[in-house]
Amino acid sequence: MLVLTRKTNEAIQIGDDIEITVLSISGDQVKLGISAPKNIEIHRKEIYLSIQESNNEAASISLNLLDQIKKQSLNLK
CATH class of the missing domain: 1.20.5 (Single alpha-helices involved in coiled-coils or other helix-helix interfaces)
Structure with missing residues (x-):
């Protein structure tokens, strides 16, 4: 397992077409935004x-x- 540390508005890129962005952090909850092609189920x-x-x-x-x-x-x- 790869473990990364990110701050709000920082992102992780997976391959050429998947991006995960940290939208907000509140207490023990992290809100993520995921940009991926429509053919990939999330x-x-x-x-x-x-x-x-x-x-x-x-x-x-x-x-x-x-x-x-x-x-x-x-x-x-």
Whole structure:
């Protein structure tokens, strides 16, 4: 993990097209601004993990449904 110290209005550049700027610091909260291309999704980590969990559940349900359809089609023959 890279650890950097930044002050308000200072930025971090990631690659050619992602910039993270410290907008404000208040107590133990830091407000960040992120500039990135529209095709890059940006989420808070807890939201990202929730999306991943939902996707995994949906994939699991789809696989179970496919198994049921296969079994039913074999029974019809």
